[in-house]
Amino acid sequence: MTNKGMAPNDMRRFVYTFIVIFLLLAGVTALIVWLVYRPHKPHFTVVGAAIYDLNTTTPTMISTTMQFTVVTRNPNKRVSIYYDHLSAYVSYRNQQITPAVMLPPLYQETKTTVALSPIIGGGFVPVSMEVCNGLVMDQAYGVVGLRLVLMGRLKYKAGAIKTKRYGVFVKCDVMVGLKKGFVGQVPLLGSPDCNVDI
Template identity: 70%
Template sequence: MASPPRNTRRALCTFITIFLLLAGLAVLIVWLIYRPHKPQFTVLGAAIYDLNTTSPPFISTSMQFTLVTRNPNRRVSIMYDKLTAYVSYRNQAITSSLALPPLYHATKSTVTLSPVLGGAGVPVSVEATNGLVMDEAYGVVALSVVLLGRLRWKAGVIYTGRYGVYVKCDVWVGLKKGIVGQVPLLGSPQCKVDI
């Protein structure tokens, strides 16, 4: 069998090259139009109902944080799956993880979350317990609200795969022994969001 003429091979290679360049350009344009931006999280309020450090190495707490999340995307919505929240002190969890319901975040929208975190005693190190007692006596406690989960982006009828999301909100709260309920936030910084 004879090989195809040289001009036919050259035309086929040119066609494949042009097709791949146009397909790559189309993918780049779609990505630039629908490129998703990370959601933004901010802590707006905090309430501490219980903080019991009298049974080392266990701490039992009951806290509520009001978090506001904003979807900055104009064309892409966000769907959160398997989102959990907990509070940490000096990089140690002082509340057990709480599973939050699935969340749909429409384009250019804001959603408020106010989970109550805590309950039964959580084991922590002696250093963390002592540090928490000292900070409470001083009147200022540095806490971190952490959200873990998975999210999907939705652009029109297109869904992406699931991506892991890690949100860490470092907050300073004014806390005096014996005061229960709403506590002052000393600043309201943006949270760090990793996807």
């Protein structure tokens, strides 16, 4: 009697070959999709600043209200970006000098630019004597270095494909021209790009 079916070894070899070919095709497909839709990080740039209040008269406490205009650009041709849980605060010498303020969710189409102008501050924040003294000295000199921080989550969307949410952390180091007692729009010394970590 002859066995018309496959021998066990032949069957195993066929299954292994099928699995290897399937995995190779899946890997090549995933690589092609990734190369076509590979998302690039958004770009953030500070283009304007205003300081409406900066009160350092109370030792180790500071009250300030500031507004920064930040332009964010989505450089992707095929991928849009959703932002949520965005918040912003300002720090000086690595110490937070404003409370964090929540920003509305943001949807950014492909190859588009959006401007954000959050007003940040209000209320007193505890700080070190180094911060209070540094701000007084910098204002006397006329140049103050600040860091605007934006934090939140983002996800990428390409067609029907959406990625998981990623944490986004944006640091914008800016130098502003500021004299004590001045209120309003202050000159930016340069138009700095921000550092974006995802």
